[in-house]
Amino acid sequence: MDHNSKPDRRMRLEVDGVLLEYKHRKILQNVYLKIEAGEVTGLLGRNGSGKSSLFEVIYGIRSAQNSSVRIDGEFIRKGYQHKNLMAYLPQKSFIPGHLKVEEVLKLYQSPVDEAICHFPEIEQLLPYRSNQLSGGQQRLVETIAVIACPASFIILDEPFSNLMPLHIETLRVWLAELKKIKGILITDHYYRDVLAICDHVYLLNLEGKTIQLTEQIQQLRDLGYAS
Numbered sequence: 001m002d003h004n005s006k007p008d009r010r011m012r013l014e015v016d017g018v019l020l021e022y023k024h025r026k027i028l029q030n031v032y033l034k035i036e037a038g039e040v041t042g043l044l045g046r047n048g049s050g051k052s053s054l055f056e057v058i059y060g061i062r063s064a065q066n067s068s069v070r071i072d073g074e075f076i077r078k079g080y081q082h083k084n085l086m087a088y089l090p091q092k093s094f095i096p097g098h099l100k101v102e103e104v105l106k107l108y109q110s111p112v113d114e115a116i117c118h119f120p121e122i123e124q125l126l127p128y129r130s131n132q133l134s135g136g137q138q139r140l141v142e143t144i145a146v147i148a149c150p151a152s153f154i155i156l157d158e159p160f161s162n163l164m165p166l167h168i169e170t171l172r173v174w175l176a177e178l179k180k181i182k183g184i185l186i187t188d189h190y191y192r193d194v195l196a197i198c199d200h201v202y203l204l205n206l207e208g209k210t211i212q213l214t215e216q217i218q219q220l221r222d223l224g225y226a227s
């Protein structure tokens with residue numbers, strides 16, 4: 001895969017009309033997100049504001065009372081069924097413990113040489129089972145599997161959590177390369193790392209509404225998200 005080539009056209013994933021209630025408590029309403037190939041879009045918000053829920057709605061694994069997810073205008077109800085369109089990194093670890101690292105990468109069709117090129121230490125981990133890795137190594141492997149897979153859009157729920165600072169930097173560099181051919185949606189409470197790589201950032205407020213950030217740090221302070 002040539003990551004230096006530009007996408008032929010800029011695919012666009014749009015999300016709106018989302019209504020998600022848990023036990024009559026509205027979590028999401030008035031959401032709008034746009035993710036374009038060639039860009040990184042960030043979503044920030046306080047703990048419990050509904051970021052993971054929104055990602056699950058987009059990927060089609062959480063049913064909402066209402067939602068509209070479109071890629072180039074075409075409705076996508078079960079993103080997880082379209083492996084070449086969407087890949088998703090959940091917040092919680094998800095790889096079965098018995099799978100070896102090399103098997104995980106193969107399952108996602110993520111090129112091993114590319115993984116090793118960015119993270120050389122992956123090479124010696126290839127024969128290890130997931131349950132033989134440390135928490136940070138596990139997170140690194142699942143993040144690599146998701147971002148390097150052939151999907152046009154990748155949705156990343158807290159990819160930096162659990163990684164050491166050097167790996168976060170390497171991941172940021174790789175994501176900046178990958179965005180040339182993919183659309184990337186990311187949330188993480190390492191918000192300075194998120195802001196550094198994003199072309200657009202949305203804030204999910206406590207009313208379940210997304211607001212595109214213009215004065216990033218000030219708006220994050222106003223929400224009581226960052227000091």
Ligand SMILES: Nc1ncnc2c1ncn2[C@@H]1O[C@H](COP(=O)(O)OP(=O)(O)OP(=O)(O)O)[C@@H](O)[C@H]1O
Nearest residue numbers: 022023027045046047048049050051052053054091
């Ligand atoms: N299955 C569920 N049933 C009921 N309430 C839920 C369910 N899943 C999540 N919630 C609630 O919905 C709200 C949003 O949760 P969500 O995990 O989407 O937030 P988040 O923004 O990703 O939070 P964090 O930053 O802490 O990861 C929380 O108040 C949570 O308790």
